[in-house]
Amino acid sequence: MHLDDVWLRYRRGGPWVLQNVTARVEPGGIVVVLGRNGAGKSTLLQLVAGVLRPTRGRVIDRPAVVGWVPERFPADQPDTVSGYLRAMAAVRGLGPATAARAVDEWTQRLGLGGYRDVKLPELSKGTAQKVGLAQAMLAPPDLLILDEPWEGLDAATRDLVPGIVLEVVARGGSVLVSDHRGETVRLPGAATWTVADGTVTTAAADTGQRCVVEVAVDAADLADAVARLREQGHQVLRVREEVGS
Template identity: 65%
Template sequence: MLLEDVWLRYHRGGPWVLQGIQLETHPGEIVTVQGRNGAGKSTLLQVVAGLLRPGKGRVRGRPPIVGWVPERFPADQPFSAYDYLIAMGEIRGLRASAAAQAATGWIERLGLEPFRDVRLPELSKGTAQKVGLAQALLVPPRLLILDEPWEGLDAAARALVPAIVGEAAANGATVLVSDHRGETARLPGATRWTVADGSVTAVPADPEEQCVVEVVMAAGEVTAFLAHLHSQGVRAQVRS
């Protein structure tokens, strides 16, 4: 996907929020979008998603299936969480049975079972965000865009976001994740886009970047696991 000389402002004669943006993404790539509040991160993501049309320039090669999770999920809708997810699945082309299966799967994975039949306006912000995340994943997207996805989530759900991002990328999706609180440290090896003063600076992923991964397992499995890691050139040690 290409952003070619993209400019955007919200009204004629107003200041340009984005100016001359030239960016490229690839299938399977994870991109973290960083910058201070008000820098234009959400605007950039909405342009990529196709929700905003550039005043100048264009976006080429946008995949047909886009999963979009806004920073604040619009929960003022007359549905229960489950009914909403089924409706969204059907809108995306799933048959009723497949939509119900997908909705149930994400409800279970995101810990939404206690809220399955609760109406959206009655949900907390964090719980509504989980519903927003689920709706974006009912059909595997080829472009997944997450605007501040950790905002309002509980600890268990926050820990799930990197796994979900990794799975989508492994399946060939391009994933864009915005963040202003440092949470994207959970996504090592990602390309970085930094938004400031209407422009975007892109820093490619560093394949030599080092990170630490903690694994908990049964004591009897440790020796064989360490031997496998060492055979792959991975440094590993045991902490009890």
């Protein structure tokens, strides 16, 4: 899927929010969308998702199944969590049995089991965001678009997001994700689109990207563990005593 000389403004004669955007995301690829607040990241993601239409240019070869998770899930709807997800599954074209299985799977995976009969306006922001993520995954997406997906989520659910992204990629799908928390460090090998002053600068995946992994070892094994890590070519950044030990 790619954007071909895409321009967008919200009203005739208004300022251009995005201009001359040409970018491509390959099947099985991950793109991290970067930029300061207000730069146009959400607008760009909405264009890719099909929520907005370009004023000029084209979005070409958008996959048939797109999972879209906005930055703030619109929870001002009268449905319960279960009712909303069943309705969204029907919109996706899932039959009743398949829809029921998908709703069960994603409510369990995202810790929503206790909220199935709760109405959407009664949910906290973080729980509503989980519902937004669940609806995007009911039908396995060929393109998953996540706008600040970690915002408001509890730590356990934040830890699930990289795995969900990698599941989509493993099936040959593509993922676009914006992030100002630095969470996308857990998505190594991602390309970047940087939004600034209405333009988008693309950069291929950095195959030399490095990750930081914290490892806990018994104090008696510390020296041996550090030596073995260094022998394997890893850089040991620091050693600290665990709080409470």
